[in-house]
Amino acid sequence: MMGGLQSALAEASSPSWRQRARAGRVLASFADVPEAAEVLMGLLMDAEDTSVTRQTAEALARVGMAAAVRLIALAVVEADGSRADWLQTGVHDALVGPFGAPDVAAACGKLAQDQEEAVRRGAAEISAWLDGTSC
Template sequence: MPETTEGPAAALAGASARSWAERARAGCALAPVADVPEAAEALLRLLLDAEDTAVTRRVAEALTLAGTAAAVRLVALALAGADDSQADWLRTGVEDALAGTDGAVGVVAVCARLAREPEAAVRRGAAHLSAWADAAVRR
């Protein structure tokens, strides 16, 4: 996943770029600040990118690697609004992030907290993410 040195304002602008690569870079740059409302809005839109599944995959990977409650919550929420293809690419991004890392245990812990969220869509998405992370832990 490409690193970027752009700031949040540039990343927010990049989230609406015509280029899929620029949108993906913007999502990766915004992942660490997923708790900022403007970033969260852009990240959710990028997770469900209608033009290119590479954006979906890379942003899901970046958010999973960030591992914060806000980041994982966005992936869980995106699952609720995803079509089958998007859900497959969200899963691929999550699995890419968890492959060969210790991050799966942290994602499982975050999902356990998200399972108590008031929003049903977040709870459902967290259940899927938890199952994917559990599978990664067992590998």
């Protein structure tokens, strides 16, 4: 399993957007590992391809744990309008997918109490995306 983590960490700096997006999907399940979280933030804010942003946000939303949604929340606060739209699209894709992302709302509830104001603001924004589900 750690081999997959190391491989995905290396792939995250690839010049290929497809490889970076794949890295985001793999790393999402490691969102609670500090090294992976740092790389995931970079992928959420990928300057070269918004598909990397969208697919990474979708993967993190599907994971649904607070550590994963926290990264999306931080990215939302940091993002410009266009990037925020792609983050929202990724979360939406997870919610409407075949398995949904039922834990996102619960994670927002936990993050609403986070010590960091940026996390609380981002969680509130994600909550607004959930069409009436409040955190």
